[in-house]
Amino acid sequence: MNDSEDVEQEARRRRATAWYAAERALWHSPAEASVGERLTELRELLDVAHRFSDPYELVDTYGGGPVAAVEERVAELLGFPAAVYFPTGTMAQQVALRCWAGRTGSDVVALHPLAHPEVHEDGALGAVSGLRTVHPTTEPRLPTAEEVRDHPEPFGTLMLELPLRDAGFVLPAWDELVDTVDAARERDAVVHFDGARLWECGPHFGDRDLREIAGLADSVYVSFYKSLGGMSGAALAGPEDVMAEARVWRHRYGGLLFQQYPAALTALRGLQEELPRLPSYVAHARTVAEALREAFAEAGVPWFRVHPETPHTHQFQVWLPYDPEVLTAAAVRLAEETGTVLFRRWFPGPAGGPPGVAATEVTVSAPGLEWTAEDVREAVREFLARVD
CATH class of the missing domain: 3.90.1150.10 (Aspartate Aminotransferase, domain 1)
Known part of the structure; x- marks a missing residue:
């Protein structure tokens, strides 16, 4: 040193x-x-285990147990058929965007240049997943419907970070968000939300609940430690078939950990106590x-x-x-x-x-x-x- x-x-x-x-x-x-x-704190999680599962049940092994409880709770909260637990958000989003690239036939992702994959992941989307990014806007805000609609290059997925952290934790107005999503649909693109901090967006959107907000997107990633006080971990929520493929890619990326019950229990506690x-x-x-x-x-x-x-x-x-x-x-x-x-x-x-x-x-x-x-x-x- x-x-x-x-x-x-x-x-x-x-x-x-x-x-x-x-x-x-x-x-x-x-x-x-x-x-x-x-x-x-981990000793105190026994109470959480009592609330969400049989405390005498075997712990998770490559899933199940508290991990499965987290997945079920996230799917319910966000209004999606299924959710998959990931050790990191970086992995969850790469998998989501890779799955959508296969379905849309396009390896191009439209996102903001200040979005997490562009600033905090060392170029992982291109280096690991073979995806390419384009930027509908460089302004310190989410792209508008017009910018999405008029972007000159085709893309298969529009990724929106809600809120956009590096621009100041900023959000669009609700009607603006709806219009931007609609503009992506007009281009036959799917929409993925980087919802690491989606949990606290409801008040800005007129106190809309999580299901209504997440329901605008085709898939949503959420974090358990950024706002909910969890130890680590993330989840990806979306359609059953996409989540089934996401489980395969999670294994390939090295994200199918043998046991994750401590982090999963802190996620459950955060959803129960901190989210409200x-x-x-x-x-x-x-x-x-x-x-x-x-x-x-x-x-x-x-x-x-x-x-x-x-x-x-x-x-x-x-x-x-x-x-x-x-x-x-x-x-x-x-x-x-x-x-x-x-x-x-x-x-x-x-x-x-x-x-x-x-x-x-x-x-x-x-x-x-x-x-x-x-x-x-x-x-x-x-x-x-x-x-x-």
Whole structure:
């Protein structure tokens, strides 16, 4: 390990220690826990096992048991005939898009350049699955019906990430989403939803339930750890025949694990306990966002942005005109000196945005419900006092 790696490792350890030890936070990352705490949580999952299956039944072996219970629950929630459990969302989506490519006869997938496969998967769609991507739009939002309808190149599948995380967890209006899906159908394309965070989209779509939202698509992928607090894992839901093929490809991709009951039980717990709470997180995220804007304005920050202005989900971005390392250092000091975590890491601002801007992501979950607007404003004042 070289000197720069040593420095980064020490910085990472300091950040993790500060955030783990803090008494107050808007949210807790699943990674912010000790091994002992995680093992204690696993012991508590016995209650989950009692609720969803016979606790004396044999554990899952290449499926079955809690894994099968997750699949049944996801299919029911999303209104699809079947669902398949996957160890990762990256694998689930590759399999889905590969299955649809075989059915449509097209290896071309239309998606946003900020979508997860394009930004966070090291080119896996092309390198592993032999698929090619095109982009109906490069704007920091989901494509419109017109952009899908008028795209000059044929494609077999339209993939929509709901919400589009790297653009600021943004969603279209409901009517816009319906029109975009209809435009894909006009081109005889199938529609796949990257619904890693689909669970919290209902409030933005007029409190529509998951079945109505997922019902627009031919298949949907969902994650169990991004919003539901699970250990890991994902599911792909869709028609019976497509899911039967997905099981074959899951095995070929190395995703048919011998046993996955700990992760499956945390997924069941998340669906039972965390899913009903998400609308309250979305509502309070709007309170937090407004308080952040008020605090930055009161402090005379020369330029800032809370994006979206009204959060579409319980997650959003904050942009400030400072170096990312300066803001991250201030966030760490705030946690160390006051026991409060307002922000975590900051990164260079989004491509195409103003120069000299840093951005961070804010999540509001159960711990954040205890924060009043004044709590947020006070935390901003303390944070800005530590920005050198």
